[in-house]
Amino acid sequence: MKILTVVGARPQFVKAAAVSRVLRENHTEVLVHTGQHYDERMSEVFFRELGIPEPDYNLEVGSAGHSVQTGEMLIRMEPIFEKEKPDWVLVYGDTNSTLAGALVAVKLHIPVAHVEAGLRSFNREMPEEINRVLTDHVSDMLFCPAQKAVDNLKLEGVTSGVHIVGDVMYDAVLRHSEAAEKHSSVLSTLGLESKKYLLATVHRASNVDDTQKLLHILETFAMLGETVVLPVHPRTRKAIHLSGISIGENIKLVEPVGYIDMLWLEKNARMILTDSGGVQKEAYWFATPCVTLREETEWVETVQSGWNVVVGVERERIMRAVHEFSIPSTRPNLFGDGDASQKIVSLLESAHK
Ligand code: UD1
Ligand code: UDP
Numbered sequence: 001m002k003i004l005t006v007v008g009a010r011p012q013f014v015k016a017a018a019v020s021r022v023l024r025e026n027h028t029e030v031l032v033h034t035g036q037h038y039d040e041r042m043s044e045v046f047f048r049e050l051g052i053p054e055p056d057y058n059l060e061v062g063s064a065g066h067s068v069q070t071g072e073m074l075i076r077m078e079p080i081f082e083k084e085k086p087d088w089v090l091v092y093g094d095t096n097s098t099l100a101g102a103l104v105a106v107k108l109h110i111p112v113a114h115v116e117a118g119l120r121s122f123n124r125e126m127p128e129e130i131n132r133v134l135t136d137h138v139s140d141m142l143f144c145p146a147q148k149a150v151d152n153l154k155l156e157g158v159t160s161g162v163h164i165v166g167d168v169m170y171d172a173v174l175r176h177s178e179a180a181e182k183h184s185s186v187l188s189t190l191g192l193e194s195k196k197y198l199l200a201t202v203h204r205a206s207n208v209d210d211t212q213k214l215l216h217i218l219e220t221f222a223m224l225g226e227t228v229v230l231p232v233h234p235r236t237r238k239a240i241h242l243s244g245i246s247i248g249e250n251i252k253l254v255e256p257v258g259y260i261d262m263l264w265l266e267k268n269a270r271m272i273l274t275d276s277g278g279v280q281k282e283a284y285w286f287a288t289p290c291v292t293l294r295e296e297t298e299w300v301e302t303v304q305s306g307w308n309v310v311v312g313v314e315r316e317r318i319m320r321a322v323h324e325f326s327i328p329s330t331r332p333n334l335f336g337d338g339d340a341s342q343k344i345v346s347l348l349e350s351a352h353k
Contacts, residue, residue: 001026001027001028001087001088001348001349001352002027002028002029002030002084002085002086002087002088003023003027003028003029003030003086003087003088003089003090003348004029004030004032004080004081004084004086004088004089004090004105004110005019005020005023005029005030005031005032005089005090005091006032006034006077006089006090006091006092006097006098006100006101007031007032007033007034007055007092007097008033008034008035008036008037008061008073008095008096008097009036009037009042009093009095009097010037010042010043010046010256011092011093011095011169011276011277011278012092012093012095012097012098013043013046013047013050013052014046014050014169014172014259014278015092015093015115015116015168015169015172016031016052016090016092017046017050017051017052017172018168018169018171018172018175018340018341019090019115019168019341019344019345020052020053021051021341022341022342022344022345023341023345024053027345029053030056030057030084030086031052031053031054031055031056031057032055032056032057032059032077032080032101033055033057033058033059034059034061034073034076034077034096034097034100034101035058035059035060035061035062036061036062036063036069036073036095036096036097038060038062039234039256041255041256041257041258042233042234042256045258045259046258046259048258049176049258049259049260050172050176050259057080059072059073059076059077061073061076066096066127069096070096070099070100073096073097073100073101073104074100074103074104077100077101077104078104078107078108081104081105081108081110082108085110086110087110087111087352088110088111088112088113088141088348088352089101089102089104089105089110089111089112089113090113090115091105091112091113091114091115091135091139092114092115092116092168093115093116093128093277094116094119094128094129094131094132094135094277095128095131096127096131098114098131098132098135099130099131099134099135102114102134102135102138102139103134103138105138106138111140111141111351112135112138112139112140112141113139113140113141113142113143113344113348114135114136114139114141114142114143115143115168115344116143116144116145116167116168117135117136117139117142117143117144117149117153117162118136118142118144118148118149118150118151118152118153118158118162119132119145119149119152119277119298119299120132120133120149120152120298121294121296121297121298122296123295123296125206126204126205126206127205133156136153136156136158137156137158139161140161140351141161141163141347141348141351142158142161142162142163143163143165143340143343143344143347144162144163144164144165145164145165145166145167145335145336145340146164146166146167146301146334146335146336147164148300148301149164150162150164161351163343163347164336165336165340165343165344165347166335166336166337166338166339166340166343167281167335167336167340168340168341168344169278169281169282169335170281170285170335170336170338170340171338171339171340171341172259173263173282173285173286173338174338176259176260176263177263177267179260180260180261180263180264180267181264183260184260184261184263184264186257186261186264186265187264187265187268190229190252190254192227192229192252192268194268195268195269195270196226196227196270197226197227197228197229197252197268197269197270198221198224198226198227198228198229198269198270198271198272198273198322199228199229199265199266199269199271199272199273199274199288200221200228200229200230200272200273200274201230201231201233201272201273201274201275201276201279202214202217202230202232202233202236202274202275202293203233203235203236203275203276204275204276204293204294205235206294207275207293207294207313208233208235208236208239209235209239211239211242211243211245213313214236214239214240214243214245215243215245216313216315217293217313218240218245218247218248218251219248219315220313220315220318220319221248221250221251221273222247222248222249222250222251223248223315223319224250224319224322225250226250226270226322227250227251227252228248228250228251228252228273229252229254229265229269230251230252230253230254231254231255231256231257231262231265232253232254232255232256233256234256240253262282263282263286266279266282266283266286266288267286267288269288270288270289271288271289271290271291271322271325272288272289272290272291273290273291273293273318273322274290274291274292274293275292275293275294277297277298277299280292280297280299280302280308281299281302281335283302283307283308284299284302284305284307284308284331284334287307287331289307289308289325289327290302290307290308290309291308291309291311291318291321291322291325292308292309292310292311293311293312293313293318294310294312295310295312296310297310301334301335302334305328305330305331305332305334306326306327306328307327307328307331309321309325
Protein backbone atom coordinates (compact mmCIF):
# COMPACT_ATOMS: atom_id res chain seq x y z
CA MET A 1 0.00 0.00 0.00
CA LYS A 2 1.29 3.47 -0.85
CA ILE A 3 0.14 6.31 1.39
CA LEU A 4 0.77 9.96 0.70
CA THR A 5 0.68 11.93 3.97
CA VAL A 6 0.18 15.68 4.04
CA VAL A 7 1.44 17.70 7.01
CA GLY A 8 2.22 21.38 7.41
CA ALA A 9 1.50 22.72 10.89
CA ARG A 10 2.91 21.90 14.35
CA PRO A 11 0.14 19.64 15.67
CA GLN A 12 0.21 17.62 12.45
CA PHE A 13 3.83 16.66 12.96
CA VAL A 14 2.90 15.14 16.33
CA LYS A 15 -0.09 13.25 14.90
CA ALA A 16 1.67 12.04 11.75
CA ALA A 17 4.70 10.87 13.74
CA ALA A 18 2.53 8.39 15.62
CA VAL A 19 0.83 6.95 12.53
CA SER A 20 3.90 7.07 10.31
CA ARG A 21 5.86 4.81 12.66
CA VAL A 22 3.28 2.04 12.30
CA LEU A 23 2.59 2.68 8.64
CA ARG A 24 6.21 2.37 7.59
CA GLU A 25 6.54 -1.10 9.14
CA ASN A 26 4.82 -2.66 6.12
CA HIS A 27 3.94 0.08 3.67
CA THR A 28 5.38 2.93 1.63
CA GLU A 29 4.77 6.47 2.84
CA VAL A 30 5.40 9.59 0.78
CA LEU A 31 5.58 12.56 3.13
CA VAL A 32 4.55 15.98 1.84
CA HIS A 33 5.25 19.02 4.05
CA THR A 34 3.34 22.02 2.78
CA GLY A 35 5.65 24.44 4.57
CA GLN A 36 2.76 26.16 6.37
CA HIS A 37 4.96 26.17 9.48
CA TYR A 38 8.64 26.67 8.78
CA ASP A 39 10.45 28.18 11.80
CA GLU A 40 12.91 25.72 13.32
CA ARG A 41 10.87 25.67 16.54
CA MET A 42 7.56 25.21 14.72
CA SER A 43 8.70 22.44 12.39
CA GLU A 44 12.19 20.93 12.38
CA VAL A 45 12.35 20.38 16.13
CA PHE A 46 9.38 17.98 15.85
CA PHE A 47 10.98 16.00 13.02
CA ARG A 48 14.13 15.64 15.13
CA GLU A 49 12.54 14.83 18.48
CA LEU A 50 9.83 12.54 17.13
CA GLY A 51 12.05 10.76 14.62
CA ILE A 52 9.88 11.75 11.65
CA PRO A 53 11.64 10.97 8.36
CA GLU A 54 12.71 13.85 6.16
CA PRO A 55 9.75 14.95 3.96
CA ASP A 56 9.91 13.67 0.40
CA TYR A 57 8.55 17.03 -0.73
CA ASN A 58 8.57 20.41 0.97
CA LEU A 59 6.26 22.82 -0.84
CA GLU A 60 7.61 25.82 1.08
CA VAL A 61 4.29 27.61 0.88
CA GLY A 62 4.95 29.72 3.99
CA SER A 63 2.62 32.30 5.49
CA ALA A 64 -0.11 34.21 3.62
CA GLY A 65 -3.83 34.89 3.78
CA HIS A 66 -6.10 31.85 3.70
CA SER A 67 -6.81 31.92 -0.03
CA VAL A 68 -3.25 32.45 -1.20
CA GLN A 69 -1.85 29.94 1.28
CA THR A 70 -4.42 27.25 0.47
CA GLY A 71 -4.32 28.04 -3.25
CA GLU A 72 -0.53 27.72 -3.42
CA MET A 73 -0.77 24.39 -1.68
CA LEU A 74 -3.30 23.14 -4.24
CA ILE A 75 -1.15 24.26 -7.13
CA ARG A 76 2.04 22.74 -5.75
CA MET A 77 0.49 19.48 -4.57
CA GLU A 78 -1.38 18.41 -7.69
CA PRO A 79 1.62 17.39 -9.83
CA ILE A 80 3.08 15.48 -6.90
CA PHE A 81 -0.10 13.49 -6.35
CA GLU A 82 -0.32 12.81 -10.09
CA LYS A 83 3.25 11.55 -10.16
CA GLU A 84 3.13 9.49 -6.97
CA LYS A 85 -0.29 7.89 -7.59
CA PRO A 86 -0.85 6.86 -3.96
CA ASP A 87 -3.55 4.42 -2.84
CA TRP A 88 -4.59 6.88 -0.12
CA VAL A 89 -3.99 10.48 0.81
CA LEU A 90 -3.82 10.82 4.58
CA VAL A 91 -4.64 14.19 6.17
CA TYR A 92 -4.72 15.29 9.81
CA GLY A 93 -6.80 17.72 11.83
CA ASP A 94 -8.18 21.00 10.55
CA THR A 95 -5.57 23.33 9.13
CA ASN A 96 -5.32 24.84 5.67
CA SER A 97 -2.84 22.05 4.86
CA THR A 98 -5.54 19.49 5.75
CA LEU A 99 -8.12 21.01 3.44
CA ALA A 100 -5.67 21.49 0.58
CA GLY A 101 -4.47 17.87 0.74
CA ALA A 102 -8.03 16.55 0.79
CA LEU A 103 -9.18 18.78 -2.05
CA VAL A 104 -6.33 17.90 -4.40
CA ALA A 105 -6.85 14.19 -3.72
CA VAL A 106 -10.61 14.13 -4.23
CA LYS A 107 -10.34 16.01 -7.54
CA LEU A 108 -7.84 13.40 -8.75
CA HIS A 109 -10.10 10.56 -7.53
CA ILE A 110 -7.59 9.43 -4.94
CA PRO A 111 -9.28 8.15 -1.74
CA VAL A 112 -8.89 10.47 1.25
CA ALA A 113 -8.43 9.32 4.85
CA HIS A 114 -8.97 11.95 7.55
CA VAL A 115 -7.49 11.54 11.02
CA GLU A 116 -9.36 13.51 13.71
CA ALA A 117 -12.60 13.48 11.73
CA GLY A 118 -15.96 14.67 13.06
CA LEU A 119 -14.70 17.36 15.44
CA ARG A 120 -16.94 20.43 15.55
CA SER A 121 -16.94 23.73 17.40
CA PHE A 122 -20.17 24.79 15.63
CA ASN A 123 -18.53 28.16 15.12
CA ARG A 124 -18.23 28.82 11.40
CA GLU A 125 -16.18 31.96 11.95
CA MET A 126 -13.29 29.71 12.90
CA PRO A 127 -11.23 28.92 9.80
CA GLU A 128 -10.58 25.46 11.23
CA GLU A 129 -14.32 24.68 11.37
CA ILE A 130 -14.64 25.24 7.62
CA ASN A 131 -11.57 23.09 7.01
CA ARG A 132 -13.02 20.27 9.13
CA VAL A 133 -16.46 20.26 7.57
CA LEU A 134 -15.17 20.36 4.00
CA THR A 135 -12.49 17.74 4.63
CA ASP A 136 -14.92 15.35 6.30
CA HIS A 137 -17.37 15.67 3.44
CA VAL A 138 -14.82 14.61 0.80
CA SER A 139 -13.18 11.87 2.88
CA ASP A 140 -13.62 8.15 2.21
CA MET A 141 -12.26 7.01 5.57
CA LEU A 142 -12.99 9.09 8.67
CA PHE A 143 -11.04 8.26 11.81
CA CYS A 144 -12.79 9.67 14.88
CA PRO A 145 -11.24 9.99 18.33
CA ALA A 146 -14.51 9.34 20.21
CA GLN A 147 -18.26 8.72 19.84
CA LYS A 148 -19.20 12.42 19.86
CA ALA A 149 -17.33 12.93 16.60
CA VAL A 150 -19.27 10.04 15.03
CA ASP A 151 -22.52 11.66 16.21
CA ASN A 152 -21.50 15.00 14.71
CA LEU A 153 -20.85 13.36 11.36
CA LYS A 154 -24.15 11.51 11.45
CA LEU A 155 -26.00 14.82 11.94
CA GLU A 156 -24.41 15.98 8.67
CA GLY A 157 -25.33 12.75 6.89
CA VAL A 158 -21.78 11.36 6.89
CA THR A 159 -21.98 7.71 7.94
CA SER A 160 -19.94 5.75 5.43
CA GLY A 161 -16.30 4.93 6.22
CA VAL A 162 -16.59 6.32 9.77
CA HIS A 163 -14.56 4.56 12.50
CA ILE A 164 -13.79 5.29 16.15
CA VAL A 165 -10.09 4.65 16.67
CA GLY A 166 -9.13 6.86 19.62
CA ASP A 167 -6.74 9.78 19.47
CA VAL A 168 -3.33 9.51 17.83
CA MET A 169 -2.07 12.33 20.09
CA TYR A 170 -2.55 9.96 23.01
CA ASP A 171 -0.33 7.42 21.24
CA ALA A 172 2.30 10.17 20.99
CA VAL A 173 1.97 11.20 24.64
CA LEU A 174 2.36 7.61 25.83
CA ARG A 175 5.36 7.06 23.62
CA HIS A 176 7.24 10.22 24.54
CA SER A 177 6.38 10.84 28.20
CA GLU A 178 9.29 8.77 29.45
CA ALA A 179 11.72 10.68 27.23
CA ALA A 180 10.28 13.90 28.61
CA GLU A 181 10.86 12.74 32.19
CA LYS A 182 14.39 11.53 31.45
CA HIS A 183 15.67 14.21 29.12
CA SER A 184 13.81 17.46 29.62
CA SER A 185 15.65 20.07 31.63
CA VAL A 186 13.05 22.74 30.93
CA LEU A 187 12.02 23.20 34.57
CA SER A 188 15.54 23.98 35.74
CA THR A 189 16.30 26.06 32.64
CA LEU A 190 13.28 28.24 33.32
CA GLY A 191 13.71 28.18 37.10
CA LEU A 192 10.39 26.41 37.74
CA GLU A 193 9.19 24.10 40.49
CA SER A 194 6.72 21.35 39.77
CA LYS A 195 3.09 22.40 40.40
CA LYS A 196 4.15 25.96 41.21
CA TYR A 197 3.45 27.57 37.86
CA LEU A 198 0.71 27.93 35.28
CA LEU A 199 1.37 27.02 31.65
CA ALA A 200 -0.35 29.10 28.97
CA THR A 201 -0.56 29.01 25.18
CA VAL A 202 -2.47 31.50 23.03
CA HIS A 203 -2.44 31.38 19.25
CA ARG A 204 -6.04 31.22 18.00
CA ALA A 205 -6.65 33.93 15.38
CA SER A 206 -9.76 35.09 17.25
CA ASN A 207 -7.70 35.78 20.40
CA VAL A 208 -4.56 37.16 18.80
CA ASP A 209 -5.51 39.22 15.77
CA ASP A 210 -7.67 41.56 17.86
CA THR A 211 -5.04 43.54 19.76
CA GLN A 212 -7.45 44.63 22.49
CA LYS A 213 -8.39 41.05 23.18
CA LEU A 214 -4.77 39.90 23.30
CA LEU A 215 -3.91 42.80 25.59
CA HIS A 216 -6.81 41.86 27.84
CA ILE A 217 -5.66 38.22 28.01
CA LEU A 218 -2.06 39.14 28.81
CA GLU A 219 -3.15 41.69 31.42
CA THR A 220 -5.29 39.00 33.01
CA PHE A 221 -2.29 36.64 33.13
CA ALA A 222 -0.34 39.42 34.83
CA MET A 223 -3.03 39.64 37.53
CA LEU A 224 -3.08 35.95 38.40
CA GLY A 225 -0.47 36.25 41.14
CA GLU A 226 1.43 33.13 39.98
CA THR A 227 4.22 32.43 37.56
CA VAL A 228 2.80 31.95 34.06
CA VAL A 229 4.99 30.20 31.48
CA LEU A 230 4.00 31.32 27.99
CA PRO A 231 5.73 29.59 25.06
CA VAL A 232 4.69 32.05 22.45
CA HIS A 233 3.46 31.10 18.96
CA PRO A 234 4.99 33.29 16.19
CA ARG A 235 1.55 34.73 15.36
CA THR A 236 1.27 35.92 18.95
CA ARG A 237 4.90 37.05 19.16
CA LYS A 238 4.35 39.24 16.11
CA ALA A 239 1.11 40.70 17.49
CA ILE A 240 2.77 41.53 20.83
CA HIS A 241 5.70 43.13 19.03
CA LEU A 242 3.54 45.18 16.64
CA SER A 243 1.24 46.51 19.33
CA GLY A 244 4.00 47.09 21.88
CA ILE A 245 2.10 45.25 24.64
CA SER A 246 4.21 45.07 27.80
CA ILE A 247 4.44 41.75 29.59
CA GLY A 248 3.79 41.30 33.30
CA GLU A 249 6.74 40.38 35.52
CA ASN A 250 5.16 37.07 36.54
CA ILE A 251 4.98 35.97 32.88
CA LYS A 252 7.88 33.96 31.49
CA LEU A 253 7.49 34.56 27.79
CA VAL A 254 9.64 32.07 25.89
CA GLU A 255 10.03 30.89 22.31
CA PRO A 256 7.91 27.87 21.30
CA VAL A 257 9.36 24.84 23.06
CA GLY A 258 10.01 21.42 21.53
CA TYR A 259 7.52 18.59 22.05
CA ILE A 260 9.51 16.84 24.80
CA ASP A 261 9.83 20.02 26.86
CA MET A 262 6.18 20.84 26.22
CA LEU A 263 5.03 17.49 27.59
CA TRP A 264 7.15 18.01 30.69
CA LEU A 265 5.83 21.54 31.18
CA GLU A 266 2.25 20.27 30.83
CA LYS A 267 2.73 17.43 33.29
CA ASN A 268 4.28 19.64 35.94
CA ALA A 269 2.03 22.69 35.60
CA ARG A 270 -0.45 23.39 38.39
CA MET A 271 -2.91 24.31 35.69
CA ILE A 272 -2.97 25.01 31.96
CA LEU A 273 -4.62 28.00 30.27
CA THR A 274 -4.94 27.56 26.53
CA ASP A 275 -6.83 28.10 23.32
CA SER A 276 -5.07 25.17 21.65
CA GLY A 277 -6.94 22.01 20.71
CA GLY A 278 -4.07 19.58 21.27
CA VAL A 279 -2.99 21.14 24.55
CA GLN A 280 -6.49 20.69 26.06
CA LYS A 281 -6.23 16.96 25.47
CA GLU A 282 -2.65 16.68 26.67
CA ALA A 283 -3.68 18.47 29.87
CA TYR A 284 -6.30 15.77 30.36
CA TRP A 285 -3.88 12.91 29.80
CA PHE A 286 -1.47 14.42 32.35
CA ALA A 287 -4.28 15.08 34.84
CA THR A 288 -3.50 18.79 34.77
CA PRO A 289 -6.60 20.99 35.12
CA CYS A 290 -7.29 23.03 32.00
CA VAL A 291 -8.90 26.42 31.50
CA THR A 292 -9.86 26.95 27.87
CA LEU A 293 -9.67 30.53 26.63
CA ARG A 294 -12.40 30.15 24.04
CA GLU A 295 -16.19 30.30 24.02
CA GLU A 296 -16.51 26.71 22.84
CA THR A 297 -14.43 23.59 22.45
CA GLU A 298 -14.44 20.61 20.12
CA TRP A 299 -13.16 18.47 22.98
CA VAL A 300 -16.41 18.47 24.94
CA GLU A 301 -15.58 15.19 26.66
CA THR A 302 -12.80 16.86 28.64
CA VAL A 303 -15.31 19.44 29.88
CA GLN A 304 -17.98 16.86 30.74
CA SER A 305 -15.40 14.94 32.78
CA GLY A 306 -14.71 18.06 34.85
CA TRP A 307 -11.02 18.44 33.87
CA ASN A 308 -11.53 21.36 31.49
CA VAL A 309 -13.54 24.55 31.88
CA VAL A 310 -14.39 26.76 28.92
CA VAL A 311 -14.31 30.38 30.02
CA GLY A 312 -13.65 32.56 26.98
CA VAL A 313 -11.47 35.56 27.74
CA GLU A 314 -13.56 37.46 30.25
CA ARG A 315 -11.26 38.40 33.13
CA GLU A 316 -13.53 37.43 36.05
CA ARG A 317 -14.27 34.03 34.52
CA ILE A 318 -10.58 33.27 33.98
CA MET A 319 -9.64 34.40 37.52
CA ARG A 320 -12.44 32.38 39.08
CA ALA A 321 -11.51 29.26 37.10
CA VAL A 322 -7.85 29.53 38.05
CA HIS A 323 -8.51 30.12 41.74
CA GLU A 324 -11.53 27.89 42.30
CA PHE A 325 -10.98 24.89 40.01
CA SER A 326 -12.31 21.79 41.67
CA ILE A 327 -10.33 18.71 40.63
CA PRO A 328 -12.53 15.69 39.84
CA SER A 329 -11.85 12.35 41.51
CA THR A 330 -11.99 10.30 38.32
CA ARG A 331 -10.42 10.55 34.87
CA PRO A 332 -11.91 8.03 32.44
CA ASN A 333 -10.16 6.93 29.23
CA LEU A 334 -11.91 9.32 26.86
CA PHE A 335 -9.92 8.98 23.69
CA GLY A 336 -8.96 5.33 23.38
CA ASP A 337 -6.11 3.24 24.71
CA GLY A 338 -3.11 4.64 22.86
CA ASP A 339 -3.40 2.27 19.89
CA ALA A 340 -5.18 4.63 17.49
CA SER A 341 -2.31 4.53 14.99
CA GLN A 342 -2.37 0.74 14.84
CA LYS A 343 -6.13 0.79 14.30
CA ILE A 344 -5.86 3.37 11.53
CA VAL A 345 -3.27 1.37 9.63
CA SER A 346 -5.27 -1.87 10.04
CA LEU A 347 -8.42 -0.18 8.74
CA LEU A 348 -6.58 1.24 5.74
CA GLU A 349 -5.18 -2.23 5.02
CA SER A 350 -8.64 -3.81 5.20
CA ALA A 351 -10.12 -1.19 2.89
CA HIS A 352 -7.27 -1.69 0.42
CA LYS A 353 -7.74 -5.45 -0.02
C1 UD1 B 1 -2.40 27.16 12.13
C2 UD1 B 1 -3.79 26.52 11.94
C3 UD1 B 1 -4.42 26.28 13.29
C4 UD1 B 1 -3.51 25.50 14.21
C5 UD1 B 1 -2.14 26.15 14.27
C6 UD1 B 1 -1.19 25.27 15.05
C7 UD1 B 1 -4.98 27.21 9.88
C8 UD1 B 1 -6.07 28.06 9.34
N1 UD1 B 1 -4.68 27.42 11.17
O1 UD1 B 1 -2.62 28.43 12.73
O2 UD1 B 1 -5.62 25.56 13.12
O3 UD1 B 1 -4.07 25.44 15.48
O4 UD1 B 1 -1.62 26.32 12.94
O5 UD1 B 1 -0.12 25.96 15.56
O6 UD1 B 1 -4.45 26.38 9.19
N2 UD1 B 1 4.40 32.09 11.51
C9 UD1 B 1 5.77 32.21 11.61
N3 UD1 B 1 6.52 31.08 11.50
C10 UD1 B 1 5.99 29.85 11.28
C11 UD1 B 1 4.60 29.76 11.17
C12 UD1 B 1 3.82 30.89 11.29
O7 UD1 B 1 6.32 33.29 11.80
O8 UD1 B 1 6.75 28.86 11.20
C13 UD1 B 1 3.57 33.31 11.69
C14 UD1 B 1 3.31 34.09 10.41
O9 UD1 B 1 3.29 35.44 10.70
C15 UD1 B 1 1.90 33.62 10.06
C16 UD1 B 1 1.27 33.41 11.42
O10 UD1 B 1 2.31 32.93 12.24
O11 UD1 B 1 1.20 34.56 9.27
C17 UD1 B 1 0.12 32.41 11.41
O12 UD1 B 1 0.52 31.17 10.83
P1 UD1 B 1 -0.56 30.25 10.09
O13 UD1 B 1 0.07 28.96 9.74
O14 UD1 B 1 -1.23 31.00 9.00
O15 UD1 B 1 -1.66 30.04 11.19
P2 UD1 B 1 -1.51 29.54 12.70
O16 UD1 B 1 -1.97 30.61 13.59
O17 UD1 B 1 -0.16 28.96 12.89
N1 UDP C 1 3.42 22.32 21.39
C1 UDP C 1 4.80 22.29 21.52
N2 UDP C 1 5.45 23.44 21.88
C2 UDP C 1 4.81 24.62 22.12
C3 UDP C 1 3.39 24.63 22.00
C4 UDP C 1 2.74 23.48 21.61
O1 UDP C 1 5.42 21.24 21.32
O2 UDP C 1 5.46 25.60 22.44
C5 UDP C 1 2.71 21.10 20.98
C6 UDP C 1 1.66 20.64 21.95
O3 UDP C 1 2.23 19.84 22.97
C7 UDP C 1 0.71 19.85 21.05
C8 UDP C 1 0.77 20.64 19.76
O4 UDP C 1 2.00 21.37 19.79
O5 UDP C 1 1.20 18.54 20.82
C9 UDP C 1 -0.40 21.59 19.69
O6 UDP C 1 -0.19 22.52 18.71
P1 UDP C 1 -0.95 23.91 18.65
O7 UDP C 1 -1.39 24.31 20.00
O8 UDP C 1 -0.06 24.83 17.90
O9 UDP C 1 -2.18 23.60 17.67
P2 UDP C 1 -3.66 23.06 17.88
O10 UDP C 1 -3.60 21.77 18.61
O11 UDP C 1 -4.43 24.12 18.60
O12 UDP C 1 -4.17 22.93 16.49
